[in-house]
Amino acid sequence: MGGVKVRNLAGAADLGRRDRKKHETRAALERAALDLVAEHGLGGVTVEDISQAADVSSRTFFNYFSCKEEAIIGGPPVMAAEIADSMAAAPPGLPVVEVLRLALRAEAGRLQRRREWWLLKMRVFERNPSLLPHLLANGAEVERSVQAAVAARVGDGPGALGYPMLAAAVACTAFRCAVVRWAAETGDAGAPDLRDLLDEAFDALAAGLPDPSSE
């Protein structure tokens, strides 16, 4: 039994190392893709360029992403899983709108920690409109994932079109609005924390969008 345990621990360490390595390679490819496209535009960059800059083969590239667009957009499938995990881990009995706030606040923290990277990403999106369909597909995936998590909390099927769809779509919209405000603030010292902007939006949602003058 002791031997098995040691082997399992060693196996877990291997797995941890392999996962870390994968994570690093993925991050290096995303970084290289974003930097290159920010400099040369989407049309001026190939998968080979990105792979070379990240010091891996094109074959390795395709282990992580199916196209250069996906490498630039990067995180969203990860984001969908992170948000769903946060929502599943939220205390039972917490109102759905607060569960959504909690999960999206954690996501906002991830963006806040890499503000410059995200602002660069948004500039690249603006300048390369052909990324739009990919961006939308990812946004839709995040929204579906949130919708399924809401449905699970209220005891509906994952594709339920009533409350789960509305709550998920509205929460994702509030997140998008907070990000737009956050990106519009260009002052370095005075730039707001995305989590505060998200909280402000969720305060308004939870209160039923009261007129600002009546607050």
Place this chain on the structure above:
Amino acid sequence: MGGVKVRNLAGAADLGRRDRKKHETRAALERAALDLVAEHGLGGVTVEDISQAADVSSRTFFNYFSCKEEAIIGGPPVMAAEIADSMAAAPPGLPVVEVLRLALRAEAGRLQRRREWWLLKMRVFERNPSLLPHLLANGAEVERSVQAAVAARVGDGPGALGYPMLAAAVACTAFRCAVVRWAAETGDAGAPDLRDLLDEAFDALAAGLPDPSSE
């Protein structure tokens, strides 16, 4: 004076006739564009085909639309103006969320009266993903118009990124969710009225998105 009045009335009648004629031509072009693209796909239809089917010249087509995609998407710039007008006409003192409900309910009524036309439109959008950027641009225009109307009601500038952006984006999202539910209902007799689905969404918004079990 009497003579001037008569001339003005005659002028108004002329104007009314011209406007009606314009409206009819526009509607005929939209109808032709949608029918042809539903049958042949976007790639299989030209501006000439659409103009011919609507019995006008291509030159006339371009008085109304800048490209075939615009003719298929049709109404949204009209929609943006209609919603803004409804919002401006809402009683002063009415809470913003109810102003939004009122304006979007009127829009929902317009969709409800032409349910089959809108369902065909949505099928054409799904089958021709290259329409997506045009559709998004129109959606963004509607949202900006709603945002400006909210800002005007709460005394903010038209591009205000706080409450006006959030309220406008959330209201448009609620509209979109109601439309998705409406389109998913295929039963002819039992299909819900879009205005009822929109009301349901706005009831939830105005109440702060309470959990359905706690209602």
